[in-house]
Amino acid sequence: GAVVSQHPSWVICKSGTSVKIECRSLDFQATTMFWYRQFPKQSLMLMATSNEGSKATYEQGVEKDKFLINHASLTLSTLTVTSAHPEDSSFYICSARDQLGPLGNQPQHFGDGTRLSIL
C-alpha cells in the first residue's frame, strides 16, 4: 500500500540550531502534503499545507518564517524549524494522499513522525 516516509525519526539538538525534516511519498505522487505538530497527550494540530511548486499555506498562528516549508517535487516536502528553541520540541508528522483520485474519497497516508527535542 501507499507509504509516506519521514526522516529523521528523532532528533536532539541545541537551542538555536535549524532542523530539517523530510517527508517522502514512496509509491505515489502528491501535489499536496500536510504538516502537523502534536504535543504530549494532545491531538494533532495542522500547521501548514505544502503545495508542490508554490508557496505553502500556513494555518492561523503558525509562524511561516519559523517553519519553512519546501515542496520541490511531487514526492518530497521538507519542513525546516529555524533557530529552534525548547518550546519547539514536539512530535512533527506529515501526510499526503495520492494525487490521482477525487478529494475526500481517498485516504490520507501519514508518516511515522519526527520527535524533535531542543535542549
Next chain:
Amino acid sequence: DAKTTQPNSMESNEEEPVHLPCNHSTISGTDYIHWYRQLPSQGPEYVIHGLTSNVNNRMASLAIAEDRKSSTLILHRATLRDAAVYYCILRPRRDDKIIFGKGTRLHILP
C-alpha cells in the same frame, strides 16, 4: 468545518467486538466519513471511510446511519494491538485537509 463528537475514552475486553460511536449532525451531503487511528508514538493510520453505505475492510467495518448524522466503527475482535486513539473525521469532497478532533482513546483489557 463540519465537526464530529466522540467519547473521550472507551474500554473493551480482548477478543470481543468494539463499537466506537461518532456523531456528526452537521454533516453535508458531500462529506465523506473517515476513521483514522494513532498508536502510541506513531503517526495516524488510515482505518476506513465511506459516504452513505456501510463499508467493510480487513481492519474494520463502518456502519453509517441512514440520515448520516452518526456512524460507528466496528472492530470485530479486538486485540491488544488495537489500543489506540481513534479519530472520526469528515472530509469534504473539495477539501484535502484533515482537521483532527480529540478522538476516542480505546483501552483493551487482556
